Amino acid sequence: MAESLIYCELGGSGRRYWALLALLGVPLALGAFAYFYIEHYGHIATGMDNQIVWGMPHVFAVFLVIAATGALNIAMAASVFRKAVYRPVAPLSALVSLALLVGGLAVLMLDLGRSDRMIVAITKLNPASLFARRVIFYDGFMLSVGVYLWFLLERRMNRYIKPAAIVAFFWQLLLVTSTGLEFGFNFRAVYDSVLYAPMFIAFSSAYGAAALILVLLAVCRWEERPVSDELLRRLKNWLGISVGASLFFAVLFLGTKYELARSRDVARFLLFDGGVYTALLWLGQIALGGIAPLALLLRSPLRRSALGWACAMVILGGLAQMYVTLIGGQAYPQILFPGLVESSSFFDGEIHPYTPSLVEVLLGMGAVALAAAIIAVALRALAMLPTRLDQSAGPQA
C-alpha cells in the first residue's frame, strides 16, 4: 500500500517561500558575522576563558548533534522496526536528522580556536581519540542516513531500504553513545559517569522528536496536508515516553551523584547552590523541559497547538540542560587535592563565572537557522512528504 502515498515538494507561492528564506537569512548572516568577528579578534571576543573553554557555541552544537541522532528515531522505527504508521514521515525524519547534524557540526567547526585548520581535523586523525573517532562517526552517520534517504526517495531502491536503515541505525547508536561518553569519560566532577551514555540517548530521543514534530506541524501550517490523528497520537506518545525517560535518567544521575559521598558536593552545587545552573536545572531542564510538556502530553485528546507548545518546551528545556551540563560542568572547580581547600592565582577551588557574549549566541542561532534553511530548501526541492499523511502505508519501509 506504499504506492498510495504520493510525495510532493513544499508548495506555496514563490514570494512566500522566498520571504521564509529571507527570514532565515537574517540569523544566518548574523551567525556568519559572529564567526568572522571571533575569527578576527580571537576567542577573547567571547565570554569564554581558561576555566570555561567550551561556551555557548558548544551548548548549541551538542544540542543539535544530540537532537540530530534522535530525530532519526522515527525513521528507524518505520524502516528497522516496521512500524508502518511512521512510514509517511520517514524521509522527513532523515532530513531533519541530517540538517540538525550539519548545523551542529558547523558551529562546532566554526568555534575552533583555529577554524582555518578544519582540513587538519579531517585529514589528521588520532585513532586513540574518542573525539577523532567521532569525526568518523559523523561521516558514517551522514553517509548512511544519506544513502537511506536516497533509497527511500528512489522507488527502484526501495527494496534495499531495510538494510540501509539497519546500517544507519548502528551509526546513530555509535554517534549518540559516544557523545554521551565524551562527558562520561571526563574526570571533571560533574561528568565522570557512564550514565551519560543512556541519558544522552533519552535526551536525543526527546529533542529529536520535538524538532521533527515541530517541522511537521510547520509544514502542515504552511499548506494543507492532512495528518491522521493516529500518527499524531503516536508521535505524541513517542515524545512523552522520551521526555519521561529523560527525566528518569536525570533523576537517576543527580540522585546517585548526591547519594555517593565522594560526589555529594557537586550534586549539592547542581541541585541547590549553583545559582544560575541550579535555576536552569530546576526551572529549565526539569520543569519547562520535563514536567510541563509531560503534563501537556498526558492530556488526551491532544490539540495540535498543545503538541507544538510541548515540543517548544522540550527544546528550550534541552538547551537549558545542555547549558547546565556543559557550562555548569566547567564552572564547578576541578579538585586536584581532595579533602583540602585550594586557592591560586589561576582560580583553583573557585566557582568560575561565565557570561555568554552576544557573538556566541549569534553563532549558535546561526547554526539553528542553517539547519532550518537546509530543511526548507530540501522540502521545496525534493518530494519528501506525502500530500496526505492520513493514509495507511505499506508494512515495508
Add this chain to the structure above:
Amino acid sequence: MSADRNEGFSRRGFLAISAATLGGVMLAPGIRLIEIARARAPDQPVSGKVRWGLLIDTNKCAPGCDDCVKACATENGLKDTGHPRTDAQWIRKVELKDMRTGRNNSVPVMCQHCEHPPCVDVCPTGASFKRADGIVLVDRHICIGCRYCIMACPYKARTIVFENITDQNPDVPRGSGCAESCTLCVHRVDRDQQPACVEACTRAGHNAMIFGDLNDPHSEIAQRVAKYASTQIRADLKLNPGVRYQGL
C-alpha cells in the same frame, strides 16, 4: 749514587706518569660518555630510556614565593595582558589548607607530564603528544584549538591562547587559538639545562625542585624518590605523572 737513584726514579716515574696519563686519556672519555650517556646530539631522536621528571619538596617551598612562576613567564614569554581569566599560567602556586588539621601547604602545579596523558588520548589530530622521554607537548602546527585537551586534563594545566601574541620568545613559539602548557622547558632540557622554574628555585636558595631522569638510578631525583615517600597529584587516576611531590 744519588745521581743514579735520581736517574732510575726519573725513568720509573716517567713511565708511571706516562702510563697513568695514557690510561686517563683513554678512559676519561669513556667515563665521561657513561656520565652523559643519556644526553644526545641535537640531530638524534630523544631516548625512551629517559623519563624526565620533577620532584617538588613542599616543605621547602616557601609560601608567598613565586620565583618559579615568574621565571616560567619570563622564559616562555607569558605576558600579563590585564585579563587574568584568559591569561596563560603554565605553572601556578596552589595554596592548600587542611581544615581538619589547619596545616597549610604551598604547591607549584604545572603540566604533570603523565605517562598516560589524557590530553594526548583525546586530541583529535594528534597535536598533543608525548615525547619518548616523557615530556608532553603540543604541536602548534596541527592544533585546531578544539580545547578538548583542556577539558580532559585533570590538573587544569592546559590553557588556550585567547589573543594575538607579539614579541615571542623564538625558543617557545605560541599561537593564538592553540592549546599549550608547561613544556618542562624542553628547549633548555635539550641543551642540557634545567627548566627555568627549577633554576629559579635553586637560585632563591629554596632547592624545593629537583629535575632529572627518573629512570637513571644514579640521578638525584631517582635516589630521592627511592629513599623518601613522595606522592603524585590525583594518583587515583593512574596517569603516573612525571611530577612528584614530597611533604603532601
